[in-house]
Amino acid sequence: MKCPFCSYGDSRVVDSRSIDGGTSIRRRRECPECGRRFTTYEKYEETPLLVTKKDGRRELFDSQKLLNGLIKAFEKRPVSYEKIQEMANVIERELRTLGEAEITSEVIGETVMKHLEKVDQIAYVRFASVYRQFADVNNFMQEIQKMMKREKKEIKEQE
Secondary structure, rough: OOOOOOOOOOOEEEEEEEEEEOEEEEEEEEEOOOOOEEEEEEEOOOOOOEEEOOOOEEEOOOOOHHHHHHHOOOOOOOOOOHHHHHHHHHHHHEEEEEEEOOOEHHHHHHHHHHHHHHHHHHHHHHHHHHHHHOOOHHHHHHHHHHHHHHHHHHHHOOO
């Protein structure tokens, strides 16, 4: 690989590590010409994933939009940025393993909500209020009641 500092045409790998659950490789490289070190990342090329919106429009899946939505949901919550990134990666992998070239925004939203509910109920309700476009407090309360029923059911199943 070409050195980004001196443009020498080769470099040697000093260290390699698997990241993102084994889907990427981080390599530390050193230039034999100038001696400087730099980092490269290898990731397999994924086939494009199209998202079908509620109004029928199609657009490419954007993992940054997913991450931004999660960051907003977790705003001022005790969840680290690394945990949020990891969740975004898990959700994207789950969507890609469906094996579909196109996926609806509803499937994405429901998948995100499933993961949020396991981690933080406040973030779940925040995301649900935007995703489901709550019109008033009654919609908000209905979602909280559904969440509480699921929680009670899970507790009974564990007993």
